[in-house]
Amino acid sequence: MVPPRPAAVPTILHWGADLGECDLETLADSAVPAIPPSSIDVPLRLSLLPSLEEGWTGRPSLSGTPAAGFRLVSAHSSDNTASVRATSSDSSQEVITELEMSPEGVLRVRHRLTNHGTADVDLSGLDVLLPIPAEASELLDFTGLWSHERQPQRAPLRHGVWSRESRHGRPGHDDAFLMMAGRPGFDFRHGRVWAVHLAWSGDKRIWAERSALGYGVLGAGELLAPGEVRLAPGETYETPWLVAVFSDAGIDGLSDRLHPWIRASSAPRLPRPVVLNTWEAVYFDQDLPTLERLADAAAEVGVERFVLDDGWFTGRRDDKRALGDWSVDPAIWPDGLHPLIKWVHDRGMDFGLWVEPEMISPDSSLAAAHPDWILDNGPTWRWQRVLDLSTPGAYDHVLSRLTALLTEYPIAFLKWDHNRDLLVPGVSHRQTTALYRLLAEVRTAFPDVEIESCASGGARIDLGILELVDRFWTSDTNDPLDRQRIQRWTGVLIPPEYLGGHLGAATAHVTGRTSALEFRLATALFGSAGIEWDLTAATPAERAEIAAWIAEYKRLRPLLHTGVVVRADDRLHGVVAQDRSRAVYALVATGSPAAALPPPVRFPGLDPDRLYTVRPIGTQPRVVQDAPPAWLAAGSVTLPGRVLAEVGLPVPLLAPERALLLAVE
Incomplete structure (x- = not known):
């Protein structure tokens, strides 16, 4: 810093390229x-x-x-x-x-x-x-x-x-x-x-x-x-x-x-566990036998964290009621969540729970008791309103209910949702600062509980809240075609280990588009991976493929969550180890090819002077070709990093919405 000139508010002379030694x-x-x-x-x-x-x-x-x-x-x-x-x-x-x-x-x-x-x-x-x-x-x-x-x-x-x-x-x-x-x-x-x-x-x-x-x-x-x-x-x-x-x-x-x-x-908490979230598997149709079967299927394929989503609290049968009444519904859970949590723990998984503490349903016991805690009086959004966290009574209520849940139950993870805009002028500052204070109090009281920031998907992903959470729900869509774009650009700012990406059903619940299992698996690999699918409906062959994918994810996790993220073009992205000893890339076809023979793909981020072997891993995708490139037919190829970065390799002719995973070591 140059000493400022007398009386003048300083100016920034330069921020950009390193200037080296300079007077x-x-x-x-x-x-x-x-x-x-x-x-x-x-x-x-x-x-x-x-x-x-x-x-x-x-x-x-x-x-x-x-x-x-x-x-x-x-x-x-x-x-x-x-x-x-x-x-x-x-x-x-x-x-x-x-x-x-x-x-x-x-x-x-x-x-x-x-x-x-x-x-x-x-x-x-x-x-x-x-x-x-x-x-x-x-x-x-x-x-x-x-x-x-x-x-x-x-x-x-x-x-x-x-x-x-x-x-x-x-x-x-x-x-x-x-x-x-x-x-x-x-x-x-x-x-x-x-x-x-x-x-x-x-x-x-x-x-x-x-x-x-x-x-x-x-x-x-x-x-x-x-x-x-x-x-x-x-x-x-x-x-x-x-x-x-x-x-x-x-x-x-x-x-x-x-x-x-x-x-x-x-300081992200590593390793990031493989999650199964129940939302797209059961929605509001929760009961112990159904969730026990789902937990069995999750444990079978190697899931490490079982998260119970919306529908567990009193009166919550759809999304039109009961937000704010954060007590376990005795009609569904006569013995509380203890039997389910024990079932999950006995199968080697920890337990997570969905909450939406910042919102309130007009049709709820809390709204009836404290209408003065409701922040907005305009149109409802998803049949809910905003709870005014700047009101001491409302803040204390939410904190006490969360404290009671986290004290009674061994909960390792909170999926903290926020499903609507405020739509009230002049309250954003006080509501946001109250939220930060609430998150900080929860983390101080329960330092081992991880928190995921979800805001109807990815509507609250920023470096302010990242100081208080461990994971982001990147988007409500599990459609891999949309996720390829969303994850690519979100990942410019946020490292992949913070970004939740889940394997969904073959036909995506949000878009209705049907995708191959291999494409869904390859897309969910690059981040904090999980599953949002009724695995009890999966075939034995699909479960075996998912189990192999989870095993590969666990093997690659140290690389995926500490390495350097690289993107060559719209077709290739990957993660390279900090010491550049190895990498994993995904070659992705999001649509039909522009040419019969696409240009070779080049691999960024490698050490130009070291030799690397490139080989395919995971499920091989569908291709539209009479014969593969020679190196792929041989099973692998070994070349200097400089050659892989400057010349590249001929690519297989992937069918649209397919992905090929490549290990480079």
């Missing part, structure tokens, strides 16, 4: 720009708190307060952190900006605003802005909808603001997720890319702006409704962390920094 004082002096005609009479600087008072006419960092003209008070830095303190010209407000650079090359920035005035301050926004160079002129972010999350979209960055705003009370299925700005045409393996993510689970905005003044920025912050954050004298508001990362090796280069940083800071 930062000289860099700062040389970076002072020219003064153009018809402009302010001093060089325009984009500070950590850009504002009109500095001549910045783009979107400001701080809005909704009367204070202006921030000046530097102090700045401190160490090897990888910095703190900058600035106050407004009337000393009524103070902003402390924290910056952290991790050893992996991930930058985190946040602001903390304190009201030192005599009147309340209604804060409209406090955002973090980072400069991007002119070459970062193409944007990539995401949209989506239920069961189709993380759909990429690209656009050029022209003059003006491209802003993505979430008003769902959660990030939403259409969450922008990770906004990237890069050289036009950047892809997974090539191009310079700058990217930002806001580590926050409530309403937010993330944007890119190119000003006619010459600057470009990426910015993000919590999206605040009028009056949502009101600071009394002496009170402080802290922004979520903005997570920023640069790559000069395409999108995979972003993952190469983000994944090891997340693993180091969040």
Whole structure:
């Protein structure tokens, strides 16, 4: 960090490629720009708190307060952190900006605003802005909808603001997720890319702006409704962390920094167990004999965790009632869940349970007793409303019910669901902070219980809640064709061991599309693997194939959940060991071929100077060819990593919606 110039709020001179040894004082002096005609009479600087008072006419960092003209008070830095303190010209407000650079090359920035005035301050926004160079002129972010999350979209960055705003009370299925700005045409393996993510689970905005003044920025912050954050004298508001990362090796280069940083800071619990979730197997039709048979089938194929989904609590026969009444239904479970849990434990599996603590059914005992705890009065969503966790009574009720369940029963895992948007203005901040507090209390009281964040699938996947959970439910669809795309793009930010992916029935319950078992198995392999299928209806041959797949997953798990994720093109993705001694790839055909002979597939991430043997593993997929490539007919081939990366191998002609798994050792 260069010592700031007197009274000036510091500016970020550079975040991007490593500059090596550099005299930062000289860099700062040389970076002072020219003064153009018809402009302010001093060089325009984009500070950590850009504002009109500095001549910045783009979107400001701080809005909704009367204070202006921030000046530097102090700045401190160490090897990888910095703190900058600035106050407004009337000393009524103070902003402390924290910056952290991790050893992996991930930058985190946040602001903390304190009201030192005599009147309340209604804060409209406090955002973090980072400069991007002119070459970062193409944007990539995401949209989506239920069961189709993380759909990429690209656009050029022209003059003006491209802003993505979430008003769902959660990030939403259409969450922008990770906004990237890069050289036009950047892809997974090539191009310079700058990217930002806001580590926050409530309403937010993330944007890119190119000003006619010459600057470009990426910015993000919590999206605040009028009056949502009101600071009394002496009170402080802290922004979520903005997570920023640069790559000069395409999108995979972003993952190469983000994944090891997340693993180091969040310490995932490994190994990730193979899960069977009961939802698509039985839905609400729960009874002990049925679930005992399902548990028997799960144990037979090697499942390690049995999760009882929705339908276990009092009065819950469909999704129209009983949310909030978190007690075991005596009509279904006269002896509680103890007999089922014992059955599961006796077969070598641990036990998990579904809950949706943030919601309440209008048709429930809780709603009848405490209508004042209901947050919304608009249209219901899935016949449910939102429980106001910022109300002490509601918060205490949920915490006490969860505590009672986790105390009475040996529950190893909670699938924590959130099935609707809030649809109430001005409550996202308080509801999100209450949720974080609730999760933290549960984790403190029951540190061995793992929690999965589910929000009608993947509508709440972010680095804010990741500090409090162990797994994400990536999407409500188990259709492998859709999952290939969803998992590929979600995995740019989130390491695979956090992303739940399940083997579903042959005909997907969400889409109605029928897929081959081999394609479903190959798709579910790359993540935190599980099953969501009535295995009692599977044939003996199918169960044998599933058992072989689980055994392979357990063998590959140390690689899959610690390695480097690589993506060559739309056909190939894989994971390479940190020491590059081995890898596993999936060659995927999502549709019909564009040519009779597709181009060879190249294998990224290998050591160019080592020899590797490539061989197929798992169930061999259906092909449309008179003869396979010669190397595949021989069963394997051994070549240098450089050759595999630069020349590649001819591919079998896979039928549509098929996948071939390849071990490289």
